[in-house]
Amino acid sequence: MDLLHLLHQTVCGALAAFGFGVLFNIGFRSLPWCAASGALALAVRTLCQEYGWSLEAASFTAALAVGGAVQVLRSRTNISPNALDVAGCIPMVPGSFAANAILGFFALAAPNSAGATETLITAVGYALRVTFTIGAIGTGLAIPTLLLRVRVNK
Amino acid sequence: MMNSAMADDNNQAVASLEPIAMAALDAGRLLMEAGASAHGVEEIVDQVARGLGAERVDLRIGYASLAITVGIGNEGITRMRKVGNLGVNQRVDQELRHLADRVQRRELTPAETSAQLEGLVAKTPRHSPLVMAVAVGLACAAFGRLLGVDWAGTGPVFLAATIGQFVRRDLITRHVNVFICATAVSFLSSVLGGLGARWAGSQTVATAMIASILLLVPGVPSFNAQNDILEGRPTLGSARAVWVVVILIFITVGLGLGQALLVEGH
Numbered sequence: 001m002d003l004l005h006l007l008h009q010t011v012c013g014a015l016a017a018f019g020f021g022v023l024f025n026i027g028f029r030s031l032p033w034c035a036a037s038g039a040l041a042l043a044v045r046t047l048c049q050e051y052g053w054s055l056e057a058a059s060f061t062a063a064l065a066v067g068g069a070v071q072v073l074r075s076r077t078n079i080s081p082n083a084l085d086v087a088g089c090i091p092m093v094p095g096s097f098a099a100n101a102i103l104g105f106f107a108l109a110a111p112n113s114a115g116a117t118e119t120l121i122t123a124v125g126y127a128l129r130v131t132f133t134i135g136a137i138g139t140g141l142a143i144p145t146l147l148l149r150v151r152v153n154k
Numbered sequence: 155m156m157n158s159a160m161a162d163d164n165n166q167a168v169a170s171l172e173p174i175a176m177a178a179l180d181a182g183r184l185l186m187e188a189g190a191s192a193h194g195v196e197e198i199v200d201q202v203a204r205g206l207g208a209e210r211v212d213l214r215i216g217y218a219s220l221a222i223t224v225g226i227g228n229e230g231i232t233r234m235r236k237v238g239n240l241g242v243n244q245r246v247d248q249e250l251r252h253l254a255d256r257v258q259r260r261e262l263t264p265a266e267t268s269a270q271l272e273g274l275v276a277k278t279p280r281h282s283p284l285v286m287a288v289a290v291g292l293a294c295a296a297f298g299r300l301l302g303v304d305w306a307g308t309g310p311v312f313l314a315a316t317i318g319q320f321v322r323r324d325l326i327t328r329h330v331n332v333f334i335c336a337t338a339v340s341f342l343s344s345v346l347g348g349l350g351a352r353w354a355g356s357q358t359v360a361t362a363m364i365a366s367i368l369l370l371v372p373g374v375p376s377f378n379a380q381n382d383i384l385e386g387r388p389t390l391g392s393a394r395a396v397w398v399v400v401i402l403i404f405i406t407v408g409l410g411l412g413q414a415l416l417v418e419g420h
Binding site for chain 2: 008009011012013014015016017018019020021022023024025026027042079080082083086089090091093095096098099100102103106134135137138139141142146
């Protein structure tokens, strides 16, 4: 396992979550929790990918870990669990895939588009990966919340 | 005579329910505008309405409006409230939850609750535009590294996203349409990021252009859309999902124009 790569991804995840925490107007005292949440997400995702998991499966596991950790620590953080886990998982949103998918569809609509079949396959591939990855992150985050709600309602 | 007495009772009941309904709706509206999921909105509206004395609370959450029915005994009223642009503001969300806790403990009357809600957004602190822009630049630079942007391209991504956030804030303050704003900022940031990365000798100019616009990616609405669907509100979830798709298209148009300009210029 490449520890330097793991450290790099973890630090970048923490910085991205911290920055988005500021954008979401999270208070300064709670921002370290955002950074920790982003670091955890990227560390778990990178570890899973190192073991050969797909991006979707790794993102699901990372979101599940973040959602679980946020629920466990909810009394200590003084921040809405929803905001904290979303800030942590934002660095995993595949924004570049979404842009590439839509650009691919635009290219298909252009007159005399060369290599239309390849462009279509690439664009659909990106679109599917975006859909599955966002679905995996959302589901991974929702499971701990829904389980906790069932326990509280009982 | 008897009919007149009944009408008076009914008017009194409506008069007492009206401020409860409006205070609860205001709390829900502010929560929606602060980026809360439908479950969070329902929870707080219920807490506020019951804390102010309602015995029955039913809420319908739409994308652009909220409707509530509150009742005490045999009497009930239904009221509706328009919801403004949906953003993300965690500190407003937090303040609303504190206020709802106070209402639940019966510390506030309906009039006091409405007065507190009226000034809540203005009173809640925000990070300064400079701090926000630098933080967004940092986030996009980190995002860029995660996407594989080389070190030469990371600085330009930081600068392009920082400038993009300044411009976005300015356009929002001027009430420019959110979709137009997304295209304009996407175009500006991608061009600045691309030019900067090329000037710095980066080998990942195309990825740097994409990383420069990631401040615009609607992460919270897309998670909220999914949450709402998973929690049994497919109509609201679908509306949010459609908004996410449309804003992504507008962002990509800006990026596509930026790429076309740089390729032509090259």
